[in-house]
Amino acid sequence: xxxxCAPGMLPNSxxxxxAPDTDLALKVVLKTPSPPPDPSLLLPQGKPDCExxxxxxxxxxxEEMRMKLDYEHQCYRQAESIVRARLQQVEEFIxxxxxxxxxxxxxxxxPLSSPVTAEETRTKLEYxxQCYRQAExxxxxxxxxxxxAIVQKTGSVGRRKAG
Numbered sequence: 001x002x003x004x005c006a007p008g009m010l011p012n013s014x015x016x017x018x019a020p021d022t023d024l025a026l027k028v029v030l031k032t033p034s035p036p037p038d039p040s041l042l043l044p045q046g047k048p049d050c051e052x053x054x055x056x057x058x059x060x061x062x063e064e065m066r067m068k069l070d071y072e073h074q075c076y077r078q079a080e081s082i083v084r085a086r087l088q089q090v091e092e093f094i095x096x097x098x099x100x101x102x103x104x105x106x107x108x109x110x111p112l113s114s115p116v117t118a119e120e121t122r123t124k125l126e127y128x129x130q131c132y133r134q135a136e137x138x139x140x141x142x143x144x145x146x147x148x149a150i151v152q153k154t155g156s157v158g159r160r161k162a163g
Contacts, residue, residue: 037150038089042150042151044144044147045086045140045144048079048136050075054071056068062122065122066121069125073128073129077132080132080135081103083136107128108123108128
């Protein structure tokens with residue numbers, strides 16, 4: 001977890017919905033007839049594969065470290081965005097209204113010199129990668145909770161796979 005972040009929170013992000021809030025929303029929606037959700041929305045979201053597989057020397061050079069961290073940063077940022085969009089679709093099914101989940105603010109705000117040193121670049125990329133990794137984990141956990149709640153309440157199982 002990132003330093004200074006409470007569970008379920010990221011810097012400058014909204015708190016995650018609690019289970020009672022979700023259950024209330026499910027009760028409201030499930031009392032009114034509506035078409036079932038797209039079955040693909042109820043499948044678990046897989047973990048992102050953000051491992052850098054490019055060639056690396058031993059020991060790793062500064063440029064290789066920067067490339068590796070930059071790749072992981074971009075991968076987790078994209079994975080978080082994908083999960084957040086899918087979570088929003090599931091939340092819209094439950095609440096029958098748009099519930100926009102804000103993007104996490106993972107912008108590094110620590111001091112940087114001019115020009116930025118290799119160590120500062122590494123620190124910035126590590127911070128932002130960890131922030132997006134945590135945001136993706138949080139969004140995926142929230143998505144799974146909502147998916148499980150819909151399946152439990154509607155009996156729609158479909159082709160569930162372990163995630």
